[in-house]
Amino acid sequence: MDPLRPSVSRETRLLLTIIVISVALLWVLARIRFPGKAASPSPVSPVLAQLAPPSAFEDITSTVAQLTPHISELISVIAVSAETAAGPRSTTAQALQVRDGLAIALTGERVEPRSTDGASIEITARDPATGLTLLRVPAEDAAAPEVWSSRGLQYPRFLIASDVSTGNLSLRPVFIGSLNSIASPRWAGSLWAVPDGAGLRAGTFLFTVAGELAGVTINHADHVAIVPGELLMNSVDRLSRQPHPNHASLGAEVQALTPALAAALQAQNGVVVTWVDPAGPAAGLLSAMDVIARVNGNAVSTPDQWDDQVLALADGSAVALDVQRQGKAQQIQVTARPTNGAADDPVLGLTLRPLPRVGVEVLHVVPRSAAAGAGIRAGDIITKAGSVDAPSSGQISRLFSENETLVFAVTRDQDHRVLAIEKAR
Numbered sequence: 001m002d003p004l005r006p007s008v009s010r011e012t013r014l015l016l017t018i019i020v021i022s023v024a025l026l027w028v029l030a031r032i033r034f035p036g037k038a039a040s041p042s043p044v045s046p047v048l049a050q051l052a053p054p055s056a057f058e059d060i061t062s063t064v065a066q067l068t069p070h071i072s073e074l075i076s077v078i079a080v081s082a083e084t085a086a087g088p089r090s091t092t093a094q095a096l097q098v099r100d101g102l103a104i105a106l107t108g109e110r111v112e113p114r115s116t117d118g119a120s121i122e123i124t125a126r127d128p129a130t131g132l133t134l135l136r137v138p139a140e141d142a143a144a145p146e147v148w149s150s151r152g153l154q155y156p157r158f159l160i161a162s163d164v165s166t167g168n169l170s171l172r173p174v175f176i177g178s179l180n181s182i183a184s185p186r187w188a189g190s191l192w193a194v195p196d197g198a199g200l201r202a203g204t205f206l207f208t209v210a211g212e213l214a215g216v217t218i219n220h221a222d223h224v225a226i227v228p229g230e231l232l233m234n235s236v237d238r239l240s241r242q243p244h245p246n247h248a249s250l251g252a253e254v255q256a257l258t259p260a261l262a263a264a265l266q267a268q269n270g271v272v273v274t275w276v277d278p279a280g281p282a283a284g285l286l287s288a289m290d291v292i293a294r295v296n297g298n299a300v301s302t303p304d305q306w307d308d309q310v311l312a313l314a315d316g317s318a319v320a321l322d323v324q325r326q327g328k329a330q331q332i333q334v335t336a337r338p339t340n341g342a343a344d345d346p347v348l349g350l351t352l353r354p355l356p357r358v359g360v361e362v363l364h365v366v367p368r369s370a371a372a373g374a375g376i377r378a379g380d381i382i383t384k385a386g387s388v389d390a391p392s393s394g395q396i397s398r399l400f401s402e403n404e405t406l407v408f409a410v411t412r413d414q415d416h417r418v419l420a421i422e423k424a425r
Helices: 010-033 047-051 056-074 229-241 259-265 303-310 393-402
Strands: 075-084 087-099 102-106 111-115 122-127 132-136 157-165 168-176 180-182 191-193 205-207 213-220 223-228 252-256 271-276 291-295 318-325 328-335 350-355 359-365 381-385 405-412 415-422
Touching: 056 075, 056 087, 056 157, 056 168, 075 168, 087 157, 102 229, 122 229, 132 229, 191 213, 213 229, 223 229, 252 303, 271 303, 291 303, 350 393, 381 393, 393 405
Parallel strands: none
Antiparallel strands: 075 087, 075 111, 087 102, 102 132, 122 132, 157 168, 157 205, 180 191, 191 223, 205 213, 213 223, 252 271, 271 291, 291 318, 318 328, 350 359, 359 381, 381 405, 405 415
């Protein structure tokens, strides 16, 4: 044996052999465990990485994939059409199945929902204060969603958000750092404030990683908030029992106070009155161009804040308004009255709701009444009665009592038609 040649001990050779065999076995196990991954030409370095547990991102991705079939059974994509200043506009929205054949959605008051295949959807109830609309949709038997029993709102968590993209439903994880309870006069319970930057928009339904309903997002005071699942389902129950909540109104509409208007009207903050119902509770008390700074001591600087204060008023509520009129401050007391109006004559058979400067919306038609015989349906908007444009419910009742036949101009969906109501002979 050459004394100058370096020798390798038997133990070292054995150790190197074991290492080579171990790496080979790990590579074979990796191919068996993850057959979908492409084999690396140099298997030594990625072997341990292939056997490592999946990352947190892979975990949440897998969770979304597993929840998609379940949530897809609960949420329907609906088409919503509305009349705007630029003409008819159609968008998509989400409706959550709450029980067999019934779904809930957040929609505007003057929209017409339909299924994405064009089939009509019946509106069974609507709450203008919250924006909730109860729909009867064509659906197979479906169980009500399980509601999340919220605990530990301050802890960070992932929620699963439902989105509508090109008419299809998709899910994505949303990280929420914390949820804080806030009050809203429109809802009969606390909401959850969502931190800025969550990337949520109104009308999005949220679920936990266990598939439980966490709630639905709404716009609240220029921010996004969540209506908790329990509060949402309670609101659905109340709406199903009282399809058209008899909210009260002040009979006035407002707009934002711009800097130019503030200078011209000698007011620093508030909202500007744009219209007062001549038959409403504020008639003779408010007038266009009044600036309302406070409602019952609460400052209002945007139309949304005004709506927060007045949309959920009860019948007979006394409301104190701090008003600036021609630069002079004064306080006005107004008593809220119901917004729903019904024609006095039961033979006519209409329950109506006023639409300022438009007319009235038909909420209910009594079967076998004169209105039913003329073909008037719930959801129709009466824009003219006889010679009266934008009639009130009281004017319609009076005209019907004075005439044997009353002609209406009616808007239904996107169609316009003329109908005649005759008294029974």
